[in-house]
Amino acid sequence: MSVILRPAxxxxxxxxxxxxxxxxxxxxxxxxxxxxxxxxxxFPTGFIVAEDAGEVxxxxxxxxxxxxxxxxxxEDPATSHHPDGVVFCITGVxxxxxxxxxxxxxxxxxxxxxxxxxxxxxxxxxxxxxAQGLWERLGFHRxxxxxxxGVTLTIMQRDLx
Numbered sequence: 001m002s003v004i005l006r007p008a009x010x011x012x013x014x015x016x017x018x019x020x021x022x023x024x025x026x027x028x029x030x031x032x033x034x035x036x037x038x039x040x041x042x043f044p045t046g047f048i049v050a051e052d053a054g055e056v057x058x059x060x061x062x063x064x065x066x067x068x069x070x071x072x073x074x075e076d077p078a079t080s081h082h083p084d085g086v087v088f089c090i091t092g093v094x095x096x097x098x099x100x101x102x103x104x105x106x107x108x109x110x111x112x113x114x115x116x117x118x119x120x121x122x123x124x125x126x127x128x129x130x131a132q133g134l135w136e137r138l139g140f141h142r143x144x145x146x147x148x149x150g151v152t153l154t155i156m157q158r159d160l161x
Contacts, residue, residue: 003057003104005111008040008047015056016049023094027129028151031074031092038077039063039091045119046088048111050095050104058095060108062088064119070146070155071127088116090126105131109138113158122160127153 008016017033024030039061040047050058063077064085071089080089090112095104116124125143128135132142135156143157 003050003052003099003102003107005048005050005107007044008049008059008061010037010040012049012056012059013037013040016059019056019059019094019096020092022097024129028149029073029129029153035074035077036061036092039081042077042081043083046112046115048108048115050099050108052099056096057099058093058104058108060090060093060112062090062112062115062124064121065089068123068125068157070144071125073148086120086122088112088119088121088124090124093126093131105134106137109134113138113160117160124158124160125155127155129153132156 013036016036021030043063046062048060049056063081065080065087066082066085068087093105093108129151132154140156140158142154144155146153
C-alpha cells in the first residue's frame with residue numbers, strides 16, 4: 001500500500017462525499033455535499049485526503065473557532081470558521097471500508113493534530129459515534145455527550161501545549 005496524505009482539491013469532493021456517506025449514513029450522521037464544498041473553500045489548509053493508487057480512501061477536515069463549544073452536524077463553515085480562532089474543530093474523518101485496519105485513521109488524525117498546532121490552536125474538539133478509542137490513542141479525552149437526529153455523539157477534546 002502506497003498511501004499518500006495530501007491537501008484536498010475540489011476534484012476530490014465527490015469521492016469525499018461518497019466516503020462520508022459510506023462511513024456515516026448507517027449512523028444518520030453523513031453530511032451534505034454543500035458542507036464539504038464550503039469547508040474546502042473557507043479553510044483549505046484544514047482539509048486533507050489520503051490517496052491510494054489515485055483513489056481517495058480517507059479524508060479529514062477541520063475548522064478554527066474562537067470559542068470552545070460542542071460541534072454540530074452540517075454547520076455553515078462560512079459562519080463557524082474564524083481564521084484567528086484558537087480552537088480546532090475536527091469536523092470529519094472517515095476511512096473507506098476496504099482500507100480500514102491499516103492505520104489510516106490514525107495517520108489522518110495525526111496530520112490534523114499537526115495542522116492544528118501549526119495554526120496556533122490551543123484546543124482540539126470533535127464528536128464521534130464510534131471511534132472514541134482512536135481519538136483516545138491520540139491523547140483525547142471524553143468531554144461529554146450530545147444527541148442530534150436521535151444519534152448519541154461523544155464529544156472528545158485535547159488541549160495542545
